[in-house]
Amino acid sequence: MLLPVQFDFITLGLGIFLYAEMHYRFKYFPFSRYFRREPEILADTPFRLDPGKPLPVLILVKDADKYPIILSSIDIELISKKGNRKNFKYKKDVEINDRWWYETIFLDVDVHSGLCKINVVFTYEINGKIKSCINHNLKTSPEKPLSVFISNDPLPGVDKGWHWGDLHYHSSYTEDFVEFGAPLEATQLSAKALGLSFVCITDHSYDIDNLPGSWWSKDINLTKWKDFLKEVNELNKPEKPVLLPGEELTTSNSDNKNVHALVLNHPEFLPGSGDSAEKWFHTKTELSIKNIIKIKKENTLIIASHPREPFSILERLFLNRDTWHQTDLELNGLNGFEILNGHFNDGFYKGLDYWIDILLKKQKSFIYAGNDAHGNFNRFRQIKIPMVTTWDNLNHLFGKCRTGILLDGSPNIDSIIQSLKQGKCVISDGPLLSLIAENDTESVTLGDTINGSNIRIKIGNDSTVEFGELKEVTLYLGNFRTAKETVVFAHRFDLNTYSETLDFSYNFNGISGYIRGKLVSTIDERDHYCYTNPIWVNYS
Numbered sequence: 001m002l003l004p005v006q007f008d009f010i011t012l013g014l015g016i017f018l019y020a021e022m023h024y025r026f027k028y029f030p031f032s033r034y035f036r037r038e039p040e041i042l043a044d045t046p047f048r049l050d051p052g053k054p055l056p057v058l059i060l061v062k063d064a065d066k067y068p069i070i071l072s073s074i075d076i077e078l079i080s081k082k083g084n085r086k087n088f089k090y091k092k093d094v095e096i097n098d099r100w101w102y103e104t105i106f107l108d109v110d111v112h113s114g115l116c117k118i119n120v121v122f123t124y125e126i127n128g129k130i131k132s133c134i135n136h137n138l139k140t141s142p143e144k145p146l147s148v149f150i151s152n153d154p155l156p157g158v159d160k161g162w163h164w165g166d167l168h169y170h171s172s173y174t175e176d177f178v179e180f181g182a183p184l185e186a187t188q189l190s191a192k193a194l195g196l197s198f199v200c201i202t203d204h205s206y207d208i209d210n211l212p213g214s215w216w217s218k219d220i221n222l223t224k225w226k227d228f229l230k231e232v233n234e235l236n237k238p239e240k241p242v243l244l245p246g247e248e249l250t251t252s253n254s255d256n257k258n259v260h261a262l263v264l265n266h267p268e269f270l271p272g273s274g275d276s277a278e279k280w281f282h283t284k285t286e287l288s289i290k291n292i293i294k295i296k297k298e299n300t301l302i303i304a305s306h307p308r309e310p311f312s313i314l315e316r317l318f319l320n321r322d323t324w325h326q327t328d329l330e331l332n333g334l335n336g337f338e339i340l341n342g343h344f345n346d347g348f349y350k351g352l353d354y355w356i357d358i359l360l361k362k363q364k365s366f367i368y369a370g371n372d373a374h375g376n377f378n379r380f381r382q383i384k385i386p387m388v389t390t391w392d393n394l395n396h397l398f399g400k401c402r403t404g405i406l407l408d409g410s411p412n413i414d415s416i417i418q419s420l421k422q423g424k425c426v427i428s429d430g431p432l433l434s435l436i437a438e439n440d441t442e443s444v445t446l447g448d449t450i451n452g453s454n455i456r457i458k459i460g461n462d463s464t465v466e467f468g469e470l471k472e473v474t475l476y477l478g479n480f481r482t483a484k485e486t487v488v489f490a491h492r493f494d495l496n497t498y499s500e501t502l503d504f505s506y507n508f509n510g511i512s513g514y515i516r517g518k519l520v521s522t523i524d525e526r527d528h529y530c531y532t533n534p535i536w537v538n539y540s
Contacts, residue, residue: 168370430528468523
């Protein structure tokens with residue numbers, strides 16, 4: 001079935017996340033440089049590997065129900081940092097004619113730490129012809145090796161009660177005419193290899209209410225949503241990363257334009273189709289931000305998704321897309337903002353400024369980090385010019401930008417929700433900054449409130465060789481009386497320092513406000529960052 005003509009115009013202006021769906025073509029101009037009469041074939045691996053764990057390699061074949069193949073063999077070459085090579089050969093001879101087919105191969109890496117390269121060579125038969133491809137068969141996208149950092153160290157802070165997760169991720173339940181994500185089981189295996197404790201699965205509201213196998217037909221029985229919840233429940237077993245169910249909901253802002261919200265742990269599906277492009281000029285979505293805040297359940301989180309990311313003119317015109325406005329972000333009942341989305345860009349810094357303005361208005365709100373990855377364990381491939389070119393980069397990788405939460409005991413859905421809700425968390429693409437505030441009678445951490453004037457703050461700074469030596473740490477005081485932020489503590493570390501605890505005392509005489517921090521580590525002239533949520537201070 002061909003899509004309506006409106007897609008011909010709308011898709012021309014969009015930045016599309018991948019894995020790329022390569023079988024859609026325009027109705028009246030069926031040209032596509034990356035269309036193939038083959039299923040999508042790809043290999044994917046996490047971009048880093050925790051110490052002592054096998055490396056999972058996802059083998060994914062999609063749309064073989066349209067284009068059946070015989071997968072003859074898989075040859076994997078691993079090239080270590082020192083140039084040593086290891087080869088793994090798998091004879092398959094498996095007939096594949098399913099819409100979704102996947103398998104995870106585990107490699108015993110057993111190489112020295114550092115960056116290694118991986119090439120996966122597929123040999124397959126289609127229509128009686130023997131073909132091969134390296135890592136993927138997406139035309140116009142280069143056959144670059146997969147890169148994995150083999151780490152000698154776990155993620156910072158895991159030995160101190162910290163747990164890391166990705167707050168914004170799309171699985172295979174996100175599937176439409178331009179993109180699809182990875183299967184949940186493969187995602188959970190990749191998360192474990194990465195060192196993550198939890199993943200928030202936030203599939204598009206306008207995809208998850210479609211009939212299974214359809215790009216645009218709605219399902220009044222919500223089969224995909226029910227299957228999604230069932231699969232999440234079946235996969236959430238002890239010793240495995242927690243999959244936290246949610247959706248990325250298209251909702252309307254104060255100007256009645258479409259924005260996205262992360263809705264985590266809501267027991268019922270919430271509809272949002274305003275920017276789905278599934279109907280001609282249908283851009284009015286079902287629920288406003290005020291609506292979803294009003295109907296959310298007690299253990300549900302509502303988070304502004306990439307609130308200040310810019311959009312193209314065509315997205316604004318044809319999909320009614322917009323950014324979150326200050327009045328939207330100040331709504332009571334909104335838990336916070338996912339200001340870190342895949343990388344530290346202008347959208348992040350604009351979101352940070354908005355958050356600070358809201359904090360200085362005495363409103364408790366928190367920041368979170370995710371990647372908006374659609375699969376994309378190792379490389380982010382994107383349609384650059386629809387039907388013409390693709391390109392790839394190393395942003396928006398699953399687990400690259402993380403939310404760290406402080407927990408007592410093992411994580412579960414309830415404890416993760418509570419830590420996020422209370423702001424006991426940091427955002428980072430590398431190091432960990434932890435803050436503890438004390439007076440003579442109490443000790444509190446991020447998200448808490450402490451009373452008094454003479455406050456002592458313990459500053460925990462942790463990094464690893466992977467993320468570089470500690471560079472500098474800064475504490476900011478938000479003063480409610482002056483409605484300004486100032487730097488109250490700054491420290492530059494000695495060379496080759498990877499972990500250090502600092503003590504800082506401050507007299508809050510006459511000041512009520514908050515303290516928050518930023519830590520920077522550096523490796524090979526590249527900086528990594530950690531930003532904390534605040535500790536509030538009541539002067540008495």
